[in-house]
Amino acid sequence: MVKWIAVFLLLLAGGAHADTLRLVVPEGMRPVVGEMIPVTLRGEYTSVIALETLTFPGSDDYDWVQLARDQWRDEEIDGRTVRVFERRLAVFPRRAGALTIGPVTHRLTVVGADNLRTPLEVVASSVTFPVPPVASLATEGTPLAARNVTIADELSSAPGNLRDGETLVRRVTLKAEGTLPHLVPPRPAMREPWLISFAAPEQREMQLTPAGPVTTVTWEWHLRPKTGEPGVLPAVTLPWFDTVARQMRSAEIPAIPFGYASFRDNRRGIDRLPAGQARAGLLAVAAGLAAGLACAFAGLSRRRRDDMRRRLRRLSPFDPTRHRLKRAVRGGDLTAIRRAAEHYLSRRRKLGRPVSGRETAQLDATLYGRAGNAPEVGPEMAAAAVFRHG
Incomplete structure (x- = not known):
């Protein structure tokens, strides 16, 4: 009799250990601030479940939303039927740094021997991501x-x-x-x-x-x-x-x-206008220019002054954003180089100069690509790509 009781307790303990819950996330992901992280809570249970409740924990470090209703289904795993639970969520980091999701607890009421109902808590371990800033x-x-x-x-x-x-x-x-x-x-x-x-x-x-x-x-x-x-x-x-x-x-x-x-x-x-009036108008313009461009510039509307300044900046050989980019390259910080490159390319767009959109592709792959697949780009190579395409 004692032998059968021991076997029964052993089976009961084995069934309890078979109940698992885990957070399933993409491998090698390096999310940036605000990027969606697809998260799936997956539970595999052999116990008979009468009641269940699960609350995903909130945090000051992320926003989250549930994408669909919870799913319950039976699956064959290792030759036995397992009750599978899945909840699909999207998590969005609020700031750069280390982001930790979890732990998550699934509170169950299971049916045991003699139809006795007992509480059971199944915990999914937390996962941590590095979240870099976006330059x-x-x-x-x-x-x-x-x-x-x-x-x-x-x-x-x-x-x-x-x-x-x-x-x-x-x-x-x-x-x-x-x-x-x-x-x-x-x-x-x-x-x-x-x-x-x-x-x-x-x-x-x-x-x-x-x-x-x-x-x-x-x-x-x-x-x-x-x-x-x-x-x-x-x-x-x-x-x-x-x-x-x-x-x-x-x-x-x-x-x-x-x-x-x-x-x-x-x-x-x-x-x-008649030819005589047109000539008189040209003479008036010439006299105004002779009186001084400064007075003429001061009398323009704000919009026209802005247009003239924009044209002068386009003709000017000095580009402060190019100087800042070269200074960032000397500092060697790829994030600072990315930020300075965006300033440089933005100025070119405003001046109507050609911008291909591929200038920072290699640098972005190094900063934000998936772990193990990102190419290594040095400061000089990153700047050369910006100047070559821009």
Whole structure:
């Protein structure tokens, strides 16, 4: 009798040890701040479960969201039927440094001998990731990390051919795959001295998919020029980190011309001035230039002064961002080099100079590539790639 009791207790203990829970995460992952980490809680149980409860722990170090309902199913493992539990989540690091997820406890009520119900706690051990910072031009915060980012720009009418007094409605929809709504950067400013701008309340929505959350943000502006004088509303660049290619990219709200059609028609009438009046106008311009470019520059509108400064910067042989990049190379810090390279490339974009988008590919692979697969790039090689492609 004692022998059978011992065998029964041994089997009971063996069944308890067979109940396991673990955190399943991608191998070799080096997530950046804000990047989605797919996490699966997987339990394998041989006990008969009557009740269960599991609460994923919150933390100041990450955000998280559950992607789907819990799944329970039977599987054949090592020749025996096991009750499998799975919960799929997405975790998003809030800051750089060491990120620890877990431990996680699954509290069960199991049915034992004589239908007695007893509590059982199964614990999944914690996992830790190194989270590097993302080097970017965005000093106000961390750039968006996503699998893909697209921008749709809708205009209520042709912005450069508005009717007198007409208000343009501009609606920009940003769609980011693999991120949460509050991780998308705030609405960009759309202001100019010659523009009246009113921003409608923004809309942020999230849809859960098996691959992770998909966030859609809609921004809307009502825009009207203060005068009929035409202008250009400049482009807005939104930097983001591509978690698939492991490199920085830029999404752009394009520049648009702005103005009333009547002003352009009036200018066409001026172009048809009689020859005598045209010569008098040229003489007046020449006299103004002779009186001094400084006075003429001071009398320009703010927008025209900004345009002139931009043209002068483009013609200037001195590039402060290139100097900062070379100084970062001498320091040898790859993160500092990446940040200086983004400043250098951003200046080239603003000046209309060619930028291929591949300048920092090797450097991004070294900084953010998966462990074991990232190439080693030295400071001089990184800078050479930026200058060669840029």
